[in-house]
Amino acid sequence: MGKVVPITGNYAVAYAAKMARVQVVAAYPITPQTSIVEKLAEFIESGELDAVMIRVESEHSALAATFGAALAGARAFTATSSHGLLYMHEWVHWTSRARVPVVMAIVTRTIGTPWNIWPDHSDFMDQRDTGWILGFGMDNQEVFDLTVQAFKISEDPRVYLPVMIGLEGFILGHTTMPVELPDQKELDDWLGPRRQGYVIDGREPLAIGNLAWPEDTEEMFMDIQKAMEEAKQVIKEVDESYGKLTGRKYGGLIQCVGCSNAKYIAIAMGAWAGDLIEAVQKLREEGYPVGVARIRFVRPFPIEDLWKIINGVKGVIVLDRAISFGAWGQIYTDLVAGLAQYTRNLPVISNIVAGIGGVNVTHTDFYKLVKNFVDIVEKGEQPPVFTWYHKR
């Protein structure tokens, strides 16, 4: 049995990195990620965490140094947000291509210009094509659990891909909630020592990243795609075994609330999924047969799990907190593209983009949105495919 502490989402990340016994942390401060770095620096300087802190001069170097440390055999960790993540984007790709297990927390924040430190998912969703496994928490406990699990997933020989864990800045990052920390010894046994595909430490001559011909390069890409497929199983196994350890099991790549007898499914990711669940519970009390599928992993995309619950329903409403300009919200896009392989008769699917730039969307908004959607479909009408829910 663990110990319950009141901590912010950012501290939950720092505690998770500490309890995973990271050996090297290389990071650069950015709002709203900063308190992760500060807490880890405190852990390291106080001797609570036996690790090296590299206080780099930029995010580009933060991930480059994290990569270097991981390559040389250390369990390595970094965290960033928004512009920091964009600045290191070159290294985000490089790290997954090199198949080096690394964990990075993304305390999400919108993207400028204009300057704005409030959260949405723009920075996080921008990473979908990078070859990283992308997980996202709903509350501080899940953020802690996911971060610890990320090391286990990343270092699984079937995967060997880096993992990003997302949490919204301020909403989770700076909000204190009770978080149960597992027993260190039990966690050590569960997580095990660092594993990686290869180590560059000079013991034997080894080269990584040489020029490669087109076919070789393509095969390396194909391997990443294969590892992503494998990761679906690994994520579920890790969720199971962590559940046995802590009593907390989330359901793998998605979490379903009231899906089994639902005729309508609402889909969302992140902290606001909590508000959505609240709204849907109220709607169910009023007789609306709605369930929530909460996205926990965007990559690999959980299309099989989503199809299982969507198959046979009348309508799906997808809430995206980011937009691919000129198209739609990204979860909606991935969902519709993925469902095409199962059926030509898709249920009614609507996409709502909202909460951009930190605009506050609450359970009363979700209540209205979902109720309105169900009412339209029940009347036999077609709701708009895309709505920007803007409150001014």
Place this chain on the structure above:
Amino acid sequence: MAQTRPKPPLPYRMRDIVLPGDAACPGCPIPMAWKVLAAVFRDKMILVIPACCSSVVVGAYPGNSIKASVVHVAFASAAAVASGIAEALKKRGVNDVQVIAWAGDGGTADIGMASLSGAAERNHDMIYIMYDNEAYMNTGIQRSSSTPFGAWTTTTPIIGKTEHKKDVARIMIAHGVPYVATASIAYPHDFYAKLQKARRIRGFKFIHLHAPCPTGWRFDPKYTVEIAKLAVETGLWILYEYYDGKIHLSGPSRPYMDPAKRKPVEEYLKLQGRFKKMTPEKIEEIKKYAEMYWDWIKRHM
């Protein structure tokens, strides 16, 4: 005359570490320098190489012309990745391997400057070697901040470069790192001695290696060493070490403290097509700049 005494061969065994069949241009200075590295570190080195000619010189997967560890990294990141490797090795108790960031002038003086400065300031235990061929040679001879005044490149095609070379060694000295040196591929013994010294010092070591490029500088590949030597003999490239707060002039450059002993700058310039359009005024400017460089050296000895 110390200069004429024959030097013993470096303890480098052909084909042990730097293998034949690399992808370098004829007359390329890069494998020459690697042989000196191999003589010092054998296979106990990890070379961190950003985008540069060397990324190509080692050859294509699954081949590799260096029998030591090589990590190819994104352009701006040699020093940052080397920082991570150095710290991880220290944490893991691996202490018989030398981490070497091996980067060109573009990857050092331009795009890599911030990560270099960061790693130097943090004083990570590594040797950073900037092999300076004075332009972006891998992309086809574009101007870098390390290109000398007056030189033709494909991005200074008509007028030539209008600014002087950025002095990266001096920037590194300003960082207060424990060891900074300049070297030249024409003086392998001097380079060897500097590497031997650097490996015994803990912390950040920087070596600025002058490396003439036949392809980019437009000279016959047989003159690579000759031109590197002339750069020193004309006083345009000065070999020194900086430690304990002072410049220590290296043997090969010592005679040229005296301007009268230096060869005319024109001898260096005339062998290279990149200086074909130099006017007498521009040559004067180069001489003036060299004199300032020497003054600075003398003031800090």
